[in-house]
Amino acid sequence: MATVFQKPHALTDAALHYCPGCPHGIIHRLVAEAIDSLGIEGRTIGVAPVGCAVMAYDYFRCDMMEAAHGRAPASATGIKRCRPDCIVFTYQGDGDLASIGMAETVHAAARNENITVIFVNNAIYGMTGGQMAPTSLPGQVTQTSPYGRDVTHCGWPIRVCELLSTLEGPEYVARVAVNSVKNVKAAGKAIEKAFRNQVENKGFSLVEVVSACPTNWGMTPQKALEWVESDMIPYYPLGVYKDRTAAKEAEAK
Amino acid sequence: MAERVLMKGNEAIAEAAIRAGCRHYFGYPITPQTEIAAYMAKRMPKIGGVFLQAESEIASINMVYGAAAAGMRVMTSSSSPGISLKSEGLSYIAGSDVPAFVVNVQRGGPGLGGIQPSQSDYFQATKGGGHGDYRMIVLAPASVQEMASLTVKGFNLADKYRMTAMILADGTIGQMMEPISFEDVEVETYDKPWALTGTGMKREHNIVNSLYLKPDELERTNFQRYEKYRTVEESEALWEEYLMEDAEICVTAFGIAARVAKNAVAAARAEGIKAGLIRPITLWPFPKAALRRAADQVKAFVSVELNMGQMIEDIRLATECRRPVSLCNRTGGMIPSPDQVLSSIQAAAGCRDGRLSEGQMTSPAQKGGN
Numbered sequence: 001m002a003t004v005f006q007k008p009h010a011l012t013d014a015a016l017h018y019c020p021g022c023p024h025g026i027i028h029r030l031v032a033e034a035i036d037s038l039g040i041e042g043r044t045i046g047v048a049p050v051g052c053a054v055m056a057y058d059y060f061r062c063d064m065m066e067a068a069h070g071r072a073p074a075s076a077t078g079i080k081r082c083r084p085d086c087i088v089f090t091y092q093g094d095g096d097l098a099s100i101g102m103a104e105t106v107h108a109a110a111r112n113e114n115i116t117v118i119f120v121n122n123a124i125y126g127m128t129g130g131q132m133a134p135t136s137l138p139g140q141v142t143q144t145s146p147y148g149r150d151v152t153h154c155g156w157p158i159r160v161c162e163l164l165s166t167l168e169g170p171e172y173v174a175r176v177a178v179n180s181v182k183n184v185k186a187a188g189k190a191i192e193k194a195f196r197n198q199v200e201n202k203g204f205s206l207v208e209v210v211s212a213c214p215t216n217w218g219m220t221p222q223k224a225l226e227w228v229e230s231d232m233i234p235y236y237p238l239g240v241y242k243d244r245t246a247a248k249e250a251e252a253k
Numbered sequence: 254m255a256e257r258v259l260m261k262g263n264e265a266i267a268e269a270a271i272r273a274g275c276r277h278y279f280g281y282p283i284t285p286q287t288e289i290a291a292y293m294a295k296r297m298p299k300i301g302g303v304f305l306q307a308e309s310e311i312a313s314i315n316m317v318y319g320a321a322a323a324g325m326r327v328m329t330s331s332s333s334p335g336i337s338l339k340s341e342g343l344s345y346i347a348g349s350d351v352p353a354f355v356v357n358v359q360r361g362g363p364g365l366g367g368i369q370p371s372q373s374d375y376f377q378a379t380k381g382g383g384h385g386d387y388r389m390i391v392l393a394p395a396s397v398q399e400m401a402s403l404t405v406k407g408f409n410l411a412d413k414y415r416m417t418a419m420i421l422a423d424g425t426i427g428q429m430m431e432p433i434s435f436e437d438v439e440v441e442t443y444d445k446p447w448a449l450t451g452t453g454m455k456r457e458h459n460i461v462n463s464l465y466l467k468p469d470e471l472e473r474t475n476f477q478r479y480e481k482y483r484t485v486e487e488s489e490a491l492w493e494e495y496l497m498e499d500a501e502i503c504v505t506a507f508g509i510a511a512r513v514a515k516n517a518v519a520a521a522r523a524e525g526i527k528a529g530l531i532r533p534i535t536l537w538p539f540p541k542a543a544l545r546r547a548a549d550q551v552k553a554f555v556s557v558e559l560n561m562g563q564m565i566e567d568i569r570l571a572t573e574c575r576r577p578v579s580l581c582n583r584t585g586g587m588i589p590s591p592d593q594v595l596s597s598i599q600a601a602a603g604c605r606d607g608r609l610s611e612g613q614m615t616s617p618a619q620k621g622g623n
Contacts (some may be wrong), residue, residue, distance in 0.1 A: 011506050012458075019553045031406060041452070041454065042451055042452050042453045042454035042455070043449060043451035045323070045449045045450065047319070053462070054464060057460045057462055058460075060458070061452070061458055062451070062452060062458055062463075063449040063450065063451055063452055063458050063459045063460075064449075064458060064459075064460050064462075065319065065322045065449055065460070065461040065462070066349075066461070066463065067315065067318070067345075067462055068318070068341055068342060068345050068459070069320075070313070071311065071315035071318075071342070071547065073323070074307065074312040074313075074315035074316050074319065074321030075315045075316065076319060077305070077312075077316050077319065078277070078279065078315070078316035078317060078318060078319025078320035078321075078323065078327070079319040079320065079322065079323045079449060081277065081305060081316075082303070082320045082323040082324075082325045082327070083323050083449075083450065083451070084450075086323075086450075086451050087447075103308050103311075103312065104308070104311075104312050104315070106308075107307075107308035107312065142517040179588055185614075241482075246359075249305070251415075252507055
């Protein structure tokens with residue numbers, strides 16, 4: 001009998017700890033598929049964040065490290081500079097990457113550090129129980145914005161892709177989503193590109209994945225995916241924000 | 254005889270690190286240790302190494318964490334306020350049992366403090382600094398030669414025990430020049446089967462991690478780590494004794510303070526006071542045995558420190574308060590003169606009942622400074 005579908009090799013057999021309906025499982029799978037398809041598992045080193053994906057080191061079959069909160073791009077830099085032949089990726093949430101780790105994110109991008117960053121934006125701190133994130137939407141109700149995010153009090157959510165794309169440094173910056181089959185397929189392609197860029201020594205590649213948090217949003221998984229479409233994506237438009245190689249090729253034509 | 258070269262203390266650390274096999278340096282500028290970064294910035298690209306100026310001390314220690322996890326001899330250097338920022342990373346490095354080499358060329362604190370020499374990070378270095386139960390091997394050079402030799406030793410010990418070795422120097426030794434040689438400590442190498450190298454599809458994945466959500470696992474890990482620390486305490490304490498054979502007054506001092514103290518001990522001897530010096534070279538592990546022995550022999554201790562009295566607590570602990578311990582100190586970048594130390598030795602020697610009253614303690618305020 002022909003095998004038509006199987007778990008990617010780059011994922012271990014460990015059971016994921018994520019909540020029912022959480023898209024982290026999908027995103028893990030997309031990362032693992034990219035690693036499989038490029039045949040790089042044996043030379044890949046992943047860096048897990050602090051946040052819901054803190055135990056990602058148990059789920060990826062490659063060598064893994066668990067970084068301090070927000071510092072994954074710095075630790076990944078340390079690894080990559082020591083082992084340039086290894087493929088180094090970070091997997092980070094919005095609080096980790098865009099709040100406490102913003103300096104590490106911006107500077108790794110500015111240096112065009114040859115690493116791959118998977119940035120999962122679900123507009124909330126999941127692991128700690130649903131506090132306001134740097135990417136929580138205006139008016140969004142969270143544990144620490146119980147009356148809705150008041151932008152006159154705590155500022156506006158940060159659009160990471162737009163911000164990073166103003167830098168000369170990064171090679172590739174793109175925003176995708178995992179709220180529909182079509183978007184999941186496009187997300188998989190972007191993630192694979194972000195890894196291939198590193199294999200080809202092109203430099204810093206970040207894929208922001210607009211995701212959902214049914215548990216802390218207080219929604220059913222189905223409703224959460226609908227909210228991604230109706231509320232998240234309008235504020236965080238999908239697309240490629242920077243692709244240096246593609247831009248150069250377009251210029252050459 | 255080994256070739257001798259004239260070098261600044263900070264440069265001696267950098268050159269010794271390279272000779273110890275360190276090819277990766279991540280740092281952030283801060284006075285008074287910047288010569289280390291400057292030296293590395295020049296040398297590393299020429300020997301196939303990496304020098305990277307990070308965006309902050311926090312980023313640089315986490316780069317060290319990554320490189321250490323990848324199995325490399327790696328270092329960072331900073332000065333007091335910068336070490337506070339690195340302390341988060343030092344805790345993670347300890348919790349993950351990876352080896353790192355860190356230099357603190359101390360300046361006065363707290364806060365932004367000053368940029369002149371100090372020893373006021375003794376507590377931070379020997380008692381923690383970061384969160385959680387952990388230790389670092391703390392080496393206190395008192396000469397430019399020791400800046401070099403303790404650097405090589407630090408890298409050896411870090412790899413041997415999979416922990417951080419820290420050089421706790423100060424601005425004086427960092428900036429001064431002395432002739433040194435680089436051949437007195439042998440470079441040791443250790444296998445690192447735990448390191449992140451890529452599995453090569455030939456082994457299970459390695460994980461470098463400090464997270465243990467199950468309390469029994471975290472407890473077990475902490476107990477195991479403290480077994481290792483006990484081995485370090487039993488086998489790696491280093492100290493120097495000077496004129497201690499018949500001493501009745503034991504002066505204790507580390508780093509640059511010990512150089513001043515040594516002169517004062519010699520001056521006291523010239524006056525007929527039987528003074529001696531114990532200079533801890535490792536501040537952790539602390540040379541408790543030497544001090545315990547001294548407590549059986551001497552009448553009193555004088556702790557000479559460039560801080561408000563930090564090592565003095567370890568002297569009292571090691572000697573179980575069996576003898577009076579007085580403090581002779583300056584802070585804020587001030588350094589005691591040999592005369593100030595001599596006065597403290599004289600005061601301790603004049604102590605008839607074996608107990609010093611508060612009034613007999615020496616401080617610059619009471620002595621009117623220097």
